[in-house]
Amino acid sequence: MNDLLFELPLPDHFALGACLEYMNRSPLECLFRSDAEGVERLFIVEGQAVLIRLTMPADRPQRLRAALLYGSLPGEAGLAWLARYIVEWFDLDRDLAPFYKLAAEDELLGPLLQANDGLRIIGIPDLFEALCWAILGQQVNLAFAYRLKERLTAKYGQSLEWQGHTYYSFPEPEVFHEVSMEELCALQLTRNKARTVLEVAHLIAAGALSREELLALPSPAAAEQRLLQIRGIGPWTSQYVRMRCLRDATSFPAGDVGLQNAVKFLTGMDRKPTPAELVEMSARWRGWEAYATFYLWRALY
């Protein structure tokens, strides 16, 4: 089966190849499977497992093609949901021209722009997944964060075997209703991570927290404040979620150690810049701080 589902028009300054290079950065990623030409992901659409592959068709290079590898054809609403997810995933609605104009003149970003031409911030459209990924990534190295996500996903998510590979979808928050801290700690989550994941799962499952609600707040800063009210969610996590889920291009995780290391490496400083120094530096990227961050991260891999 390889049915065309739909094709999405692509904006300027988009290159699937550059996005895939980012997505291929870790072999430990469990929520999609990517290669040099495309990416495959398992979705649960209207309760049905649907395995999708995204590519750029050679005959229509300005389009992103979604093909159905396995599962039943979703209905109209399901297809619209999928298309919206993909737009959010690759940030296709954004006009990147202003960022490219600004970054081309920038000492640090200029070279990164060329090396990653057409890269967009790869989003995490689902709020629960985004929060969990940020929580799991707090204060641990990325390899370990990927292992934690894989364990959480394998234990509580849905999966599909197809052509010798196992595809996973991230667990729904409702699944954690009866899950205990001890159960999550057995997966090597610290108590703080376990407690925060459960708290977030309960809030979302109860309807007390949602992406729509956060986006409806008067400002991204208000959304950040709402997230900060949750115990276990600090500045880094809320800024990270603003950046990768809420799609706020001005979010700037100045406390991020990866960002600090990238700037140290690119500037040749003999120490990591402080968060205050990074904030000061980010003035020249105003309006595009999140994109600057995402491109700077690329200097590390």
Added chain:
DNA sequence: TTCCAGGCTTAAC
């Protein structure tokens, strides 16, 4: 063994 990793909370100033 020590230090670091895409931090957070709490307590003290």
Added chain:
DNA sequence: GTTAAGCATGGA
């Protein structure tokens, strides 16, 4: 409001 210490875990 700012800073310091404690926390917990794997990787190099």
